[in-house]
Amino acid sequence: MSVKHEVNSAPEAESSAKVANNVKDIMKQLILALYAALILGPFMLVVMTSLKTTQELYQNPLGLPSTFHFENYAKILMEGKMPFYFKNSFIVTIISVTLIIFFASLASYAITRLDGWKSKLMYGLFTIGMMIPTQVNMIPLYLLVVKLGLNNSILGLIIIYIAFAMPFATFIMVGFMRGIPKSLIEASKIDGANEWQIYSRVVLPLSLPSVATVAIFNFVWVWNDLLFPLLFVRTDSVKTLPLAMLRFQGEYMFDFPMIFVGVVLASIPMIVTYVLLQRWFIQGLTAGSVKG
Amino acid sequence: MKSRRILYLFLLPALALYIMFFVIPTVAALGLSFTDWNGISSNIPFVGLDNYKELLKDNIFHKSVGNNVKFTLVVLTAQTALSLVFAIFLMKNSKLNVVYRTVFFLPMVLASVSIAFIWMFTYDSNIGALNVMLGNLGLAKQSWLGNSKIAIYSLAFAQIWTHIGQVMIIFIAGLQSIPENLYEAARIEGASAWQTFRYVTWPLLIPAATIVVALTTIQSFRAFDLIFVMTDGGPAYATEIISTFLYHNAFINHRFGLASASAVILMLIIAVITYTQSKLLASQNKGM
Amino acid sequence: MKNKKLLSIVALITVFALLLTGCAKGGGGGQAQGGKTTITFAHWRPEDTEAFKKIIAKFEEQNPNVKVEMTITPSANYIANLQGMLLSGEGVDVFTTFPGSQFETIYSSNAYSDLTNEGFVKNFEPALIKAGQKDGKQYAIPYQLVYNIPVYNKALFAKYNIEVPKDWDSFLKASETLKKNGIIPIAFSIDVSPQQFINSMIMNNAPEEDIFQKLEAGQTKLTDEWFIKSLGALKELKDKGYFQQDVPGTKADGALALFAQEKAAMLAAGSFSMATVKKQNPNIQQGLIAPITTTEDKAVWKGIHTSTFMLGINAKSKKQTEAKKFIEFLSNVDIASQYANETGQMVTVKGAKYSTPELQESGKWTSVKTRFQPMYTFKKEEIKTAIVTAVQKIQQGISVEQAAKEAQIEVDKVIKK
Numbered sequence: 001m002s003v004k005h006e007v008n009s010a011p012e013a014e015s016s017a018k019v020a021n022n023v024k025d026i027m028k029q030l031i032l033a034l035y036a037a038l039i040l041g042p043f044m045l046v047v048m049t050s051l052k053t054t055q056e057l058y059q060n061p062l063g064l065p066s067t068f069h070f071e072n073y074a075k076i077l078m079e080g081k082m083p084f085y086f087k088n089s090f091i092v093t094i095i096s097v098t099l100i101i102f103f104a105s106l107a108s109y110a111i112t113r114l115d116g117w118k119s120k121l122m123y124g125l126f127t128i129g130m131m132i133p134t135q136v137n138m139i140p141l142y143l144l145v146v147k148l149g150l151n152n153s154i155l156g157l158i159i160i161y162i163a164f165a166m167p168f169a170t171f172i173m174v175g176f177m178r179g180i181p182k183s184l185i186e187a188s189k190i191d192g193a194n195e196w197q198i199y200s201r202v203v204l205p206l207s208l209p210s211v212a213t214v215a216i217f218n219f220v221w222v223w224n225d226l227l228f229p230l231l232f233v234r235t236d237s238v239k240t241l242p243l244a245m246l247r248f249q250g251e252y253m254f255d256f257p258m259i260f261v262g263v264v265l266a267s268i269p270m271i272v273t274y275v276l277l278q279r280w281f282i283q284g285l286t287a288g289s290v291k292g
Numbered sequence: 293m294k295s296r297r298i299l300y301l302f303l304l305p306a307l308a309l310y311i312m313f314f315v316i317p318t319v320a321a322l323g324l325s326f327t328d329w330n331g332i333s334s335n336i337p338f339v340g341l342d343n344y345k346e347l348l349k350d351n352i353f354h355k356s357v358g359n360n361v362k363f364t365l366v367v368l369t370a371q372t373a374l375s376l377v378f379a380i381f382l383m384k385n386s387k388l389n390v391v392y393r394t395v396f397f398l399p400m401v402l403a404s405v406s407i408a409f410i411w412m413f414t415y416d417s418n419i420g421a422l423n424v425m426l427g428n429l430g431l432a433k434q435s436w437l438g439n440s441k442i443a444i445y446s447l448a449f450a451q452i453w454t455h456i457g458q459v460m461i462i463f464i465a466g467l468q469s470i471p472e473n474l475y476e477a478a479r480i481e482g483a484s485a486w487q488t489f490r491y492v493t494w495p496l497l498i499p500a501a502t503i504v505v506a507l508t509t510i511q512s513f514r515a516f517d518l519i520f521v522m523t524d525g526g527p528a529y530a531t532e533i534i535s536t537f538l539y540h541n542a543f544i545n546h547r548f549g550l551a552s553a554s555a556v557i558l559m560l561i562i563a564v565i566t567y568t569q570s571k572l573l574a575s576q577n578k579g580m
Numbered sequence: 581m582k583n584k585k586l587l588s589i590v591a592l593i594t595v596f597a598l599l600l601t602g603c604a605k606g607g608g609g610g611q612a613q614g615g616k617t618t619i620t621f622a623h624w625r626p627e628d629t630e631a632f633k634k635i636i637a638k639f640e641e642q643n644p645n646v647k648v649e650m651t652i653t654p655s656a657n658y659i660a661n662l663q664g665m666l667l668s669g670e671g672v673d674v675f676t677t678f679p680g681s682q683f684e685t686i687y688s689s690n691a692y693s694d695l696t697n698e699g700f701v702k703n704f705e706p707a708l709i710k711a712g713q714k715d716g717k718q719y720a721i722p723y724q725l726v727y728n729i730p731v732y733n734k735a736l737f738a739k740y741n742i743e744v745p746k747d748w749d750s751f752l753k754a755s756e757t758l759k760k761n762g763i764i765p766i767a768f769s770i771d772v773s774p775q776q777f778i779n780s781m782i783m784n785n786a787p788e789e790d791i792f793q794k795l796e797a798g799q800t801k802l803t804d805e806w807f808i809k810s811l812g813a814l815k816e817l818k819d820k821g822y823f824q825q826d827v828p829g830t831k832a833d834g835a836l837a838l839f840a841q842e843k844a845a846m847l848a849a850g851s852f853s854m855a856t857v858k859k860q861n862p863n864i865q866q867g868l869i870a871p872i873t874t875t876e877d878k879a880v881w882k883g884i885h886t887s888t889f890m891l892g893i894n895a896k897s898k899k900q901t902e903a904k905k906f907i908e909f910l911s912n913v914d915i916a917s918q919y920a921n922e923t924g925q926m927v928t929v930k931g932a933k934y935s936t937p938e939l940q941e942s943g944k945w946t947s948v949k950t951r952f953q954p955m956y957t958f959k960k961e962e963i964k965t966a967i968v969t970a971v972q973k974i975q976q977g978i979s980v981e982q983a984a985k986e987a988q989i990e991v992d993k994v995i996k997k
Contacts, residue, residue, distance in 0.1 A: 028381050035378070036395045039453070042410050043398075045421055049413070054860055058837050061419035107306035110299040122303065129314055131562045133514050133535055136555035137317035139331060139548065140324075142664035144317060146671060163313035166306050195298050224403035226517075231664060234620065234651040242403050246654060256413055256833075263406040274401045278394045281401075331663045333689035350993070417829035418837070438770055438829025440976060527770055527828050528972045543660040545961045546685045 050260035057256060072261045081236060081244070082265070089240040092154055093222045096161040100218050101211055103162060104169035109199045111170065112177045113185075123174055129167030134227060142231055152234045160232070161222050169214045176210035177203055216281050223270055241266045325552035331542060343553035353554060355529050356537040357561075359444060363533060364512035366448040367455075371508055372501075375456050379463030393464070397457030404454075408521035411450040412437070415522075437523050440530030447531055450518055455511060459504050466500025467493070502573045506566050513562050534558045618647040619673040619902045622665060623889070624658035631922035639909045646902045666691045666894060673897040674906055677720055677890045679711035680956035681964065686892070692719035693893040698904060703911040708887045708928040711952065722887030723910065725926040727851040727868050727945050728776045728953050729883050734865040736763060736845045744869055747876045748813070755822040758845050765822040767844035769835035774971035775955045775964065777848040779884040780871045781810040782954050787880035792957045798995050802970070802988040803981075811970060811980045813873045818974060827975045840864065851945075854938040855924025867941050883950035887928050966990035 049057060050072060052065045076082065111122045141160070142151075150156030180203060188198050204211070229243040245262045274281055325343055329336045347353045378396065382389045399407060414421050415436035423433040436446040470493060478488045516535040519525065525532035525540065532540075534554060542551035621636075629652065636648045651672070653661040659682065665671030666686070677683050686692060695701060696717045701709070704721060712720035737744070737754075740761055745751040755765035768777065782791070786806035794800045801807075817823060824830065824838060832849070839847035840860035846869060847853060854866050870883040891910065893903045909915060916929035926934070926942050934940050958964050970987040974980065 032378070032381060032392055036392060039395050039398060041421070042414055045414070046410055054837075055841075058419055058841060062421060062424050103306040103309070106302040110302040113296070113299055122307070125315070126306075126310065129310070129318075130510065131559050131566070132318055133516070133538070133555055133558055136321045136538075136552065136559075137314065138660070139542070139664060139667075140317035140320035141313065143667055144313065146664070146667075151671075159309060160313055162306075163309040166310040166314070170306070195296070195302070199302070220401050224405075226403070226405055230653065230657055230661065235649060242405060245403075245405065256409075256419075259409055260413075263409055267402055267406055270401045271398070274398070275394070278397075281397065330685055330689060332666050332686060332691055335689075351989070412831075415829075416831075416834060417826045418834050433826065435826045435829030438826060440828070524771075526972065527976060528969045539660075540965075543657075543663065544965075546681070 046260045046263055049257055050264050052257050054255055054257055069257075072257055073265070076258070076261050076265065081239075084236065085239055085241045085244045086269070088154065088238060089223060089242075092157050092161070092240060093219060096158045096165070096222050097215055097218050099158070099162050100165040100169055101215055104166060104173055104214060105204055105207065105211065106199065107166070108170050108173035108177055109203055111174050112203075113195070123170070126167050126170040129164075130171060134164070138227075138231065145232060151232045152238055154238055156232055157228060157238075157240075160228055161218075161225075165214075165218050165221070168217065172213050172217075173207060173210050176207050180206050212280055219273075220270070321552045322556060324549055325556050327549045329548045330546040331548035332546070339549065343550045344557075346550065347553055347557065352529055352532065353534075353537060356525075356532045356534050359529075359531060360513060360533040363444055363448055363451075363515070364509060366445060367451050367512045368505065368508050370448070371452045371456055371459055372504055374452070375460040375504070376463055378456070378460045379467055382460070383464050383467040393457070393461065396460055399454045400458050402454075404517035405521060407450065407454055408518050411446075411453075411518070412522050415446055438527055440527050443523055443527065443531045447519055447522060450522070451512065451515060454518070455508070459508065462500050462504055462507075463497070466497045470496045498573055502570055505569050505573065509565055509569065510562055513558065513565075534561075616645055616647050617899055617902050618649055619897075619899050619906060620649045620651055620665075620671070621906065622651045622653070622658075622662060622672045622675040624653060624655040624676065625889070625923075626652050626654055628919075628923050628925075631919055634922070635910070635915055635919060638915070639906060642909070643902075643905060646905065648906060666896075672894050673899050673903040674891060674893055676723070677892060678956065679722065679886065679888055679890060681958050681961040683712065683720060683890065684959045687714050687719055691895050693895045693897070693900060693903075694719060695721065695893065695904075695907075698908070700904075700908040700911040703913070703930060704928050705930055708885075711887050711956070712890045712892070720890035720892035721907065721911075722890045722928050723916075724852075724887065724889040725928050725946075726886045726888060727883060727926075727942055727950065728779050728886055728955075729850065729868050729870040730766065730777070730780070730846045730848050731839065731851070731854055731857065731866050732846045732869040733839070733842060733844075734867050736842060744867075746872060747879065748871075748873050749875075751871050752816075752820070752822075755817070755820070759821060764824045764838060764844035766817065766824075766846045766848055767830075767835040767838040768823045768827045768848045768975070769830050769832040770828050770972060770975065772832040773835065773848035774968045774975075776850050777871075778810065778814070778967060778971050779953050779955055781813045781873055782806070783870075783881040783884060783951050784872060784874045784879050785809045785813070786954075789951060789954075789957075792954055792963070795991060796959055796963065796995060802967070802991060803984050807987075808980055808984055810873070811974055811984055813871075814971065815974050815980050823975070828972070836860070851938075851942045852925060854942070855936075858924070858936075858938060866938055868945060880949075881951040882948045883945060884953050885945070885950040886953040886956055888956070889925075960994050962994045963991055 045062070048065060051068045051070065053069055056065060107122075107126070111119050111126075113119075114122065145151050145156055145160070148156075150159065184202055184206075185198055188202050193201065224242060225240075226242040226246060229240045230246070233239055233243060245266050324336075326338060326340055327336045328339045328342070378392075382392055413419075417423055417433065417435055417438065420436070422436060426433055434442065437443050474492050474496075475488065478492050483491070514535060515533065516539070519531055519533060519536055520539065523531045525536040535558065538551045538554045538558070541547040541554065621632075623632075629650075632650055636650065640647060651661075662672070662675060662677075665675070666689075677686055694717055698718075701718055701721065708725055709718065709721050711722050712718055732744075736758070740757050740763075742754045742757055743750070745754050758765040788794075791800065791806065795802070818827075824835075824844060830838075835844075835847060836849070836853060836856060837860065838844040840857045842861070842864065847857070851868060857864060857866060868883070872879045872882070891907050893900060893907070897903055910919070911929055913929055913931050913933075916927045917933045917935075919925070920927045920932055920939060921935045924936065924938060926932075926939060934943050955964055955967065966987040969990075970983040973983040973986070
């Protein structure tokens with residue numbers, strides 16, 4: 001009896017479960033699609049607005065532009081300084097990120113290898129920096145940088161980025177390196193490797209996921225940062241993109257289309273890099289943070 | 293023994309730059325919190341604890357702390373819950389899921405100034421997408437950044453919009469690190485979906501959750517750019533948080549000492565909260 | 581294997597980038613060369629970039645040994661930047677400041693060079709450069725002249741047969757006529773308008789020019805009649821619906837757009853916004869209008885002016901001579917006129933010639949009895965903020981008494997110190 005009953009009811013239960021699953025699945029896809037629209041919608045709007053005239057924007061804020069006013073872009077690109085700003089941003093970002101990784105990984109390695117209290121002290125000293133709001137040390141930092149003659153120079157910017165990146169970079173890298181089995185290090189020691197060799201041949205290669213995290217975070221941060229260029233850069237030849245953007249926000253005051261031309265131009269390199277390397281962005285982030 | 297000494301050399305470049313350009317300016321700022329410096333003068337009057345006493349009594353500072361706590365709580369709850377849901381939806385590495393993850397993470401790569409412009413525009417009373425759509429639906433327009441009751445939530449939403457992808461990714465990694473056989477075991481024992489989540493997923497997700505909570509708290513307490521550009525703490529202090537209070541005092545009111553004192557308090561608040569959170573979550577982990 | 585490759589790629593990129601830096605340093609100008617002295621000129625008006633570039637080019641032509649480097653920070657960040665620059669001798673040579681608390685702070689920090697005995701001081705209208713004086717000495721020289729009273733649309737006023745109101749009743753009547761015809765009487769923004777519009781409300785309710793000095797000395801309060809009346813006038817306009825809907829959600833750009841599109845007949849801003857309006861709507865005819873809150877015979881003041889964008893020299897600068905040369909050049913009447921006509925801002929230089937209709941319109945106000953903007957007579961910025969906040973609270977529907985009481989609490993906090 002019971003066997004028969006089961007046979008009869010099984011398909012029923014299965015199909016109702018299937019329906020439930022389908023409903024759930026549709027709900028899920030709906031929620032995801034809605035949220036994706038919420039992310040992409042504003043992006044589309046920004047691009048569309050950047051191709052309108054100001055009058056058109058106020059008459060028809062959400063609609064497509066009647067004609068595409070590419071001259072908005074021409075106006076800003078014609079200024080001729082844009083390639084300069086891109087180049088400066090590029091140089092500052094690449095050098096800073098490379099050195100951040102090099103210095104932070106060396107320090108993190110040392111922290112994981114040092115004895116108890118020394119290691120704790122160093123780790124604490126670095127990571128406490130994550131809690132300090134940047135506005136706090138701005139003025140003393142400015143005085144220092146000027147005294148050293150490092151203001152208004154690309155080198156000065158790079159040095160400051162390295163210093164300010166250390167808390168987060170060591171936090172992530174130390175966390176990751178602590179997860180590397182001690183036996184691996186001991187084994188290479190027995191093989192006669194010195195500290196530099198252990199660092200460069202064993203620990204660093206194994207820490208690549210955390211390197212990726214630190215690289216990506218800092219790449220995004222340095223590329224987009226406004227605060228330090230604002231404080232330390234005066235001349236056009238040293239200016240980076242976000243600072244240039246702020247300038248023409250002022251020059252085109254009250255003018256959303258022109259402001260958004262700036263937003264689009266400054267964001268394109270980052271978005272392209274992101275889409276091309278998104279696997280790295282996302283994988284790097286996860287590997288670094290969860291194991292930490 | 294000699295080989296270990298080289299470790300100090302390894303520390304040197306990072307430590308030297310960090311101490312020189314981060315620690316020293318910070319300590320200097322700490323010292324300034326005991327002065328009434330105006331930020332320009334070469335005369336720096338020492339006032340002891342006066343700035344701290346003043347902050348304890350200052351109703352605008354109280355309001356900033358209150359707003360900051362409110363902002364953090366809203367972001368923390370909404371962002372954590374929502375990102376966890378998205379993470380569960382998107383944890384499998386299918387093609388479509390990867391596309392969604394890419395899209396959700398996208399705002400993270402934009403400059404905060406750009407994001408502030410985008411949301412200022414979206415929230416605009418007359419030409420903002422939100423009000424135009426409400427108008428088209430025949431609904432009442434809202435003053436998203438102008439209404440002192442709504443403004444802080446509008447800002448919180450922009451904050452969540454920016455950071456949710458990052459938090460979601462951390463959760464996905466946490467979820468993916470849970471061994472499949474545990475779920476199988478749960479299924480064999482006939483656990484419901486909720487029970488599986490409660491007794492299998494959640495305990496193993498706690499390390500990820502700890503990071504998410506700490507990261508979100510620090511980010512929300514340190515939030516500055518978005519609020520500074522979009523409302524500048526207004527209307528009438530409705531969105532003033534500690535970091536904008538600090539900025540206004542340092543650079544508008546010329547009260548650098550008072551600003552430094554509020555920064556020290558901000559630091560303490562962040563330290564206490566993140567410490568408590570990590571202890572709480574750790575104890576929950578042990579309790580399992 | 582793979583990792584080694586990665587490391588070598590990283591190394592390559594570094595070398596490449598370092599090479600680029602070298603190029604950038606060599607290629608980029610900005611450094612003083614061959615006995616040239618470079619002075620830095622800091623200000624907060626990015627919209628003046630082009631105009632100043634032309635002026636600087638002329639200056640460098642006449643003074644081949646001096647190079648001027650302009651550094652512009654929009655006003656929200658300007659003081660933060662300036663503070664840092666002033667602290668060091670090399671940061672900045674010529675800089676601009678706002679009158680009032682900013683001037684006071686920099687003066688009390690001994691950061692201004694004394695300009696009293698410089699010949700170029702005589703090139704300016706004596707009455708307009710008082711804001712930069714202290715104890716009979718000239719420390720900074722205001723370059724711009726601004727009227728902080730609403731702008732109005734002449735064509736709209738004419739269309740509905742409205743004459744420019746001379747007292748409060750006719751101001752209300754004019755607003756009513758506009759409202760009845762579906763025009764927003766006054767476009768008001770929550771960020772810029774409060775500290776502009778309140779001047780007109782205060783000027784005849786508290787006609788004594790030292791009212792805010794008295795407030796800072798504790799001799800009068802914001803809960804006293806003059807301020808209650810001033811806020812009350814604003815409240816009356818709000819309650820009668822003479823501002824656009826949702827003032828708290830309207831920023832300066834939104835209010836300006838309403839006015840430029842001729843949906844609003846007045847804009848609660850100042851003469852400084854006329855150039856921007858003109859850019860958005862070249863056909864608009866603009867004038868300035870001062871709301872008089874009393875009857876005509878009791879109106880002591882007919883308008884508000886400010887002289888601002890005050891040029892000063894960093895006392896620590898080692899290039900005093902060159903810096904003074906630059907200010908002298910700016911005070912030349914032809915240069916000042918050029919600046920005015922290209923930027924749409926009036927100037928304080930004697931005999932400046934205005935060629936645009938907007939400037940000519942504003943120019944008429946020089947013969948009117950206007951009062952220096954009360955909102956710039958504070959020594960302490962907190963008091964200005966308290967008053968601006970009170971105005972914002974009125975716009976949010978809070979009662980006059982409540983807003984005034986809360987503002988006075990802030991004032992008490994400051995003057996107790």
